[in-house]
Amino acid sequence: MGRRVRQLLIKEFLQAFRDPRMRGVLLLAPLIQLLVFGYAVTTDVRDIPTVIVDRDRTPESRELISRFLRSGYFRPLSGAASVGEAERWIESGAAQAILVLNRGFSGEVGAGRGAQVQLLVDGSDSNTAGVILHYASRIVREHAKKVMLEQWIRLQGAFRPLPAVNLETRAWFNENLESRNFYVPGVIAVIVTLITLMLTSMAIVREREIGTMEQILVSPLSPGEFMLGKMIPFGLIGLVDVLLVTGVGVLWFAIPVRGNLILLFFCTCLYLMTTLGIGLFISTISHTQQQAMMTTFFFFMPALLLSGLMFPIANMPKLVQAVTLLNPMRYFLVIVRGIFLKGVGVAIIWPQMAALLAMGLLVLGLATRRFRKTLA
DSSP states (O other): OHHHHHHHHHHHHHHHHSSHHHHHHHHHHHHHHHHHHHHHOOOOOOSEEEEEEESSOSHHHHHHHHHHHHTSSEEEEEEOSSHHHHHHHHHTTSOSEEEEEOTTHHHHHHTTSOOOEEEEEOOSSHHHHHHHHHHHHHHHHHHHHHHHHHHHHHHHSSOOOOOOOOOOOOOSSSTTOOHHHHHHHHHHHHHHHHHHHHHHHTHHHHHHHHTOHHHHHTSSOOHHHHHHHHHHHHHHHHHHHHHHHHHHHHHTSOOOOOSOHHHHHHHHHHHHHHHHHHHHHHHHHOSSHHHHHHHHHHHHHHHHHTTTSSSOGGGSOHHHHHHHTTOHHHHHHHHHHIIIIIOOOHHHHHHHHHHHHHHHHHHHHHHHHHOOSSOO
16 A cells, blocks of 8 residues: 555646746746735735825824824825815825815814814725724824813913823834744645645546546555555645744734744645545536636635635624635634644634544545546
């Protein structure tokens, strides 16, 4: 048995790396995906292009504008004489926000009455618009506190602070709240899933198309040995990709690794059982490589969307949340982020590990049973 499987492994490795383009897909494509996710996929909102319409043109209005610009969130594009002129910047997509201070702003502030400040935001992207409004509200609130304090001192001659309750906040695990630290570890799950699914989904159907299935049928290989010989090479490739992505993420993007890397690779092996098993099952039910590829993407895209990588599972409808329980990527993302950011161990992630083990054994059993040593 060992010799038969070993020869099949050699064949699979030679077939996988014979084509230089395939070597690039297996080794360079994961790094390119990581760079794209690391630099392009972010929810941090900075340098918001902003048009300023200052109709008051007083020291008070300029002070508030300066506070907006000093925050580091808003980047001034240009001044505009009217809101209508500024709106054209938003319509063209050149600006995301318009800050409007009307005439009489300084007079309202000096009289102690409420002064109006208007912020027009491009609401096409609701998430970004919500973040911009939050930034602006915080800046105006801090400025209002400063103005009230100055007026109190001017009127009373002294200021005696009143007892107050102060909220002190602290973020755990991702202290600077950088979205890159959240997304880059998730790339491991995406890459492992895509690479292993693509390779294994075409493993058996390729044998049929190139005419080598007959040779396998007359060989002494059992269905279990054949599946094992198809799984191990692609599983090792998946582990190499995980090593590459982890190294680049830590050394290039400075992603913290607070947990045990050995535990990470062990959990990756559990996850590989599910992705390889699903890929092999797809290969057993497909008749052409094109059909296998389309079926793979039909599975991959919903799995990605329902994994929690891009959208929180808690915000999904209850029925959809129940469906995500069947998604192995969901459990692997919890493991990867827990090991990278929180430094958790087996005592915390054992439910996810158990779920991956159960799913892996189930899909591998189905794939092996589905495979028959026959051309039919």
